[in-house]
Amino acid sequence: MIASISLAAILAYIQSTVVPASALFVWCSLTVLASLLRIGLVFSPHSPQPSGNATRTQLRWFRFGVIVAGAVWGSAGFLLFPDQHPRHAMFLIFVLAGMTAGGVISFSADLFSAIAFSVLLSLPITLRLFAEGDSLSVAMAVAVLLYLGFMIMSMRRINRNVSENITLHLDAGKREKEMRESEERYRLLLRHLPVGIFHYDTDLIITFCNDRCAIMLRNSVDCIVGLDLTHLKDRSILPSLFKALKGEMSHYEGRYQATFSNAEGWIYMTCAPVLDDSGHIVGGIAIVQDVTEHKAAEEKINNLAFYDPLTELPNRRLLLDRLQQALASSARSGREGALLFIDLDNFKTLNDTLGHDMGDLLLQQVAQRLTACVRQGDSVARLGGDEFVVLLEDLGEYDxxxxxxxxxxxxxxxxxxxxxCQLGAHEYRCTPSIGATLFNGHQLTKEELLKQADIAMYQAKKASRNTLRFFDQQMQDAVTARVALEDELRKAIQRKQFRLLYQIQVDRLVRPLGAEALIRWQHPERGLMSPDQFITVAEETDLILPIGQWVLDTACAQLKTWQQDACTRNLVLAVNVSAKQFRQADFVARVQATVQHHAIDPALLKLELTESMLLENIEDTISTMNALKEIGVQFSLDDFGTGYSSLQYLKRLPLDQIKIDQSFVRDITSDSSDREIVGTIIAMAQNLYLGVIAEGVETEEQRQFLVGKGCEQFQGYLFGKPVPAEQFAAELITVVDASLDQEDAKERL
Known part of the structure; x- marks a missing residue:
């Protein structure tokens, strides 16, 4: 722009002597205004990062300025053209041609601006030359047009080259920026990676180290860069570093002690060679991971997998592994080994009374004492709960x-x-039951040995507790039979193989009062089985629950049938209830639902309970009994005298009747002790306003003695055996006839 203003001033000065002053003034004024406009456009505020719309607006203003400048310079072809001065005319044409050439260079980046400037500048002088009319002027006008055409073609080539150069320049700048950003990201990535990275040269000098690596080496990056790796305190990683300098990938995993401190950890390191452009090794790179926490977690998981967290003893998995090794060792050496299965007596009671914290403390003390009892090389394990196992090896060659x-x-x-044992403020005496079994080689599997020791332990617990029992084959046979019986019981429930028999109950005049429902199992191979052959297994396996519900439902259905007959409608039916059945949370609801389902009079249903089950959780027992008493259900205390009832509990229970156990009735005619016991029971019941029934009455002498003591109700073979419901009617007629005969005899007397 300065060159344009300077050239305009020179042109005005040269032409001032040959053109009118008014024309010169007008052109100079236009030139000044055009220059001011362009200066204003140049110095107008621009956004440092213009958007697409802003860029297009700036381009329009730029082109407007170029058009104004081209028009002003083009007007010189009219305003400053001298008529009679050929040299001044030639000077004007020379200046305009130069300006055209300058415009080509200046505006080549925008083809529109370059062409517009050249056309606006050349067209007026061309028209003026044509207007002169002489051959020289016309020739000069044609020459100007040819020059303009040549310049336009040149403009296109120059514009294309400039555009390509600008594009290349922008692309190069963009790539350079991206490269710088990529290098910065790479540096940041290396510096802040969660793993340690360091570069080293062929002399084992560290040339780069990231922050994580510095943390692992317990020093700053500045101190580590330049470190000679051959001077490391722990040289265990050097072989891996050397392998990388030989062109090999290498790894190291193990413990490592930091050079700048005594800190020790577990690392995993991978080393690789670094090559230059020609493929020569110029150093190595090492990636280091601190796996100390990972190793600690692995060790913790391993402990959880193989050790009991409470006692820190081996668990079942580790015990079975050691037992397998012991069997193999025994097979090689021919020497015996043994397995002791230990169960703490009454551990559940301790947990219930003192709490689980005290129970855990006891288990820890037991673990310590067991470990102190065995030899070095023997194993003590905890299987869970209060069960421990001791594995003894190398006991000799003879049983x-x-x-x-x-x-x-x-x-x-x-x-x-x-x-x-001191459990906090409590002193507790622990007693164990121990089952033992011997082994020699692989005669039995580890699971079979554990099973044998477990069976022996249960025999010790049944014997007297706090004792040791060795396994024998009779134990195994008993357990095998029990397992088979359990399986058959499950099938019996599914196949409905149970039957209810009914044994009549009478008063002192042998008049029928009711009956007791007695379960039998119609076994397909063993025939009719009594409860003492299967009830214990049913109670231990919880099969008693579905069996008990079946008994209750079947008994209530029979009561419904009896209520429809005038001869039996007032009979009371006694049903035995197991402890587990009675302790069900919904037992009351089950009984109520069964009574309602069969639409029976609940006062005719009598539930027989044993002493032991009544005294467990006495408050809950009373609550359950009262809930059923409210709907009319009666209660009888079964087998009285064989348990450990106290009068304090007995008078609190909402009972209706006490049943004297047949073990006392059997010998009352010959055993004075039984006579005294029976007399005491009857007197106590009368004082408590409770009814009394004697079971197992088989002779008239027994009945007469009981009547003499005040017993009012009787049950036994003297009056009738347990029979199916369809035979019970005939049994009832026989008893009624006997009752009538007895009344007639009394009347005759």
Whole structure:
């Protein structure tokens, strides 16, 4: 722009002597205004990062300025053209041609601006030359047009080249920026990676180290860069570093002690060679991971998998592994081993009374004492709950010697565990039941050995507790039979193989009062089985619950049938209830639902309960009984005298009747002790306003004695055996006839 203003001033000065002053003034004024306009456009505020719309607006203003400048310079072809001065005319044409060439260079980036400037500048002088009319002027006009055409073609080539150069420049700048950003990201990535990274040269000098690596080495990046790796305190990683310098990938995993501190951890390192452009090794790069926490977690998981977290003893999994090894060792050496299965007596009671914290404390003390009792090389494991197992190895080559050693260690365990344990403020004496089994080689599997020791332990618990029992085959046979019986019981429930028999109950005049429902199992192979052959297994396996519900439902259905007959409508039916059945949370609701379903009089339903079940959770027992008493259900205390009832509890229970156990009735005619016991029971019941029924009455002498003592109700073979419901009617007629005969005899007397 300065060159344009300077050239305009020179042109005005040269032409001032040959053109009118008014024309010169007008052109100079236009030139000044055009220059001011362009200066204003140049210095107008621009956005540092203009948007697309702003850029297009700036381009329009730029083109407007170019058009104004081209028009002003083009007007010189009219205003400053001298008529009679050829040299001044030639000077004007020369200046305009130069300006055209300058415009080509200046505005080549925008083809429209370059062409517009050149056309506006050249067209007026061309028209003026044509207007002169002489051949020279016309020739000069044609020459100007040819020059303009040449310049336009040149403009297109120059514009294309400039555009390409600008594009290349922008692309290069963009790539350079992206490269710088990529390098910065790479540096940031390396510096802040969660793993340690360092570069080293062929002399094992560290040339780069990221922050994580510095943290792992317990020092700053500045101190580590330049470190000679051959001077490391722990040289265990050097072989891997050297391998990378030989062109090999290498790895190291193990413990490592930091050079700048005594800190030790577990690392995993991968090393790789670094090559230059020609493929020569110029150093190595190492990626280091601190896996100390990972290793600690692995160790913790391993402990959880193989050790009991409470006692820190081996668990079942580790015990089975050690037992398998012991069997293999025994097979090689021919020496015996033993397995002791230990269960703490009454541990559940301790948890219920003192709480689980005290129970856990006891288990920890037991674990410590067991470990102290065994030899080095023996194993103590906790299977769960209050069950422990001791594995003894290398006991000798003979059964008797091995058994003697096992018994000696078992007695030591009994004595040690029998010492009082201090559980907080409580002193507790622990007693164990121990089952033992011997092994030699692979005669039995580890699971079979554990099963044998478990069976022996249960025999010890049944015997007297706080004792040791060795496994024998009779135990195994009993357990096998029990398992088979359990399986058959399940099938019996599904196949409805149970039957109810009814044994009549009478008063002192042998008049029918009711009956007791007695369950039998119609076994397809063993025939009719009594309850003492299967009820214990049913109670231990919870099969008693569906069986008990079936008994209750069937008995109520029979009561419904009896209520429809005038001869039996007033009979009371006694139904035995198991402890587990009675302890069900919804037992009351089940009884109510059954009574309602069969639409029976609940006063004719009598539930027989045993002493032991009544005294467990006495408050809950009373609550359950009262809930059923409210709807009319009666209660009888079964087998009275065989348990451990106290008068304090007995008078609190909402009972209606006491049943004297047949074990006392059997010998009352010959045993004075039984006579005294029976007399006391009857007197006590009368004082408590409770009814009394004697079961197992088989002779008239027994009945006469009981009548003499005040017993009012009787049950036994003297009056009738348990029979199916369809035979019960005939049994009832027989009893009624006997009752009538007895009344007639009394009247005759």
């Amino acid at each position: 008797l010697k091995a058994a003697a050693q096992t018994e000696s260690i078992g007695e030591k365990i009994l004595a040690t565990l029998g010492q009082p």
